[in-house]
Amino acid sequence: MAKIIIATDSTADLSQALLKELDIVSIPLYVNLNEKTYRDGIDITTSELYEMIEETGSFPKTQAVSPADFIAFFEPYLKAGHEVIYIGIGSKNSATFQSALLAKTELNTNHLYLIDSGNISSGIALLVLKAQAFRKEGLSAQAIYEKTKALVPYVKSQFVIKTLDYLHRGGRASGTAKLIGSMLRMKPIIHSSDGKLSVYKKPLGKMSRALDIMLQDFFDYAEKDQLDLDYVMITHSEASKQALYMIDQVQAKVTPKHLIESKAGCVISAHCGRGTIGILYIVKP
Numbered sequence: 001m002a003k004i005i006i007a008t009d010s011t012a013d014l015s016q017a018l019l020k021e022l023d024i025v026s027i028p029l030y031v032n033l034n035e036k037t038y039r040d041g042i043d044i045t046t047s048e049l050y051e052m053i054e055e056t057g058s059f060p061k062t063q064a065v066s067p068a069d070f071i072a073f074f075e076p077y078l079k080a081g082h083e084v085i086y087i088g089i090g091s092k093n094s095a096t097f098q099s100a101l102l103a104k105t106e107l108n109t110n111h112l113y114l115i116d117s118g119n120i121s122s123g124i125a126l127l128v129l130k131a132q133a134f135r136k137e138g139l140s141a142q143a144i145y146e147k148t149k150a151l152v153p154y155v156k157s158q159f160v161i162k163t164l165d166y167l168h169r170g171g172r173a174s175g176t177a178k179l180i181g182s183m184l185r186m187k188p189i190i191h192s193s194d195g196k197l198s199v200y201k202k203p204l205g206k207m208s209r210a211l212d213i214m215l216q217d218f219f220d221y222a223e224k225d226q227l228d229l230d231y232v233m234i235t236h237s238e239a240s241k242q243a244l245y246m247i248d249q250v251q252a253k254v255t256p257k258h259l260i261e262s263k264a265g266c267v268i269s270a271h272c273g274r275g276t277i278g279i280l281y282i283v284k285p
Helices: 016-022 046-056 067-079 096-107 122-136 141-154 165-169 175-183 207-223 240-253 266-272
Strands: 004-009 024-027 030-033 036-039 061-063 083-088 112-116 155-160 189-193 196-201 227-236 258-263 277-283
Touching: 004 067, 004 122, 004 141, 016 024, 024 067, 030 046, 030 266, 046 266, 061 266, 067 083, 067 096, 083 096, 083 122, 083 141, 096 112, 112 141, 122 141, 122 155, 122 227, 122 258, 122 277, 141 155, 141 277, 155 207, 189 207, 207 227, 207 240, 207 277, 227 240, 240 258, 240 277
Parallel strands: 004 024, 004 083, 083 112, 227 258
Antiparallel strands: 030 036, 030 061, 155 189, 155 277, 189 196, 227 277
């Protein structure tokens, strides 16, 4: 019997437990460190990644999923007569989505639907969760694809970066910007807009100030009744204390149907570093 498969990749930062519970499949990106290649979340955890960085002083590089990987991932589902909806990392942030497009061309099928999330981390996850909810409602693959794709511009992703070291070492912040940021104790807030990551605000001082700025943006939408409260996500890279604070603040003022704490995987953590935390949600069209 035909089945609709909801698929994503490891940069969505959905836990294995949640993937299993909601019947979602995921393909890993790669992390290269010390001349070894690891599958994100399978061969290496975020904690192990940070330990290796500290022990060796080496900095990881990330690697996209290849077209061949995608063919091997999609083909068994398609051969079984299923339809597949893949929602992946934004095409402006990784070559992964381009690989998925090439794989679809090679597979020559009309039963594979590809959605460019235009986002990273739980910005992808929010769309994946909505897609599985649409599937649960009994919608067709085409309808799920269209409704989910229509939500892409309404996903709000904000992250505060605790340290500029990873952005600098990953080539995403110049040496001068890193030096100035460190001197001023800058905690840049990054957001996704038009599929690209950019600095949204540059608060100085403690992390708590940046957290409150992100929360206020969220509450502003809530006060205007502009939030889709099906799913709200607090995502972090080893920042459990700050995550608890943000969860408490959200629950004190808003009641999402699902408020999910998500932990950043290795690929996302390799670019943002330990202590990064964000709030991600969908606003109403």
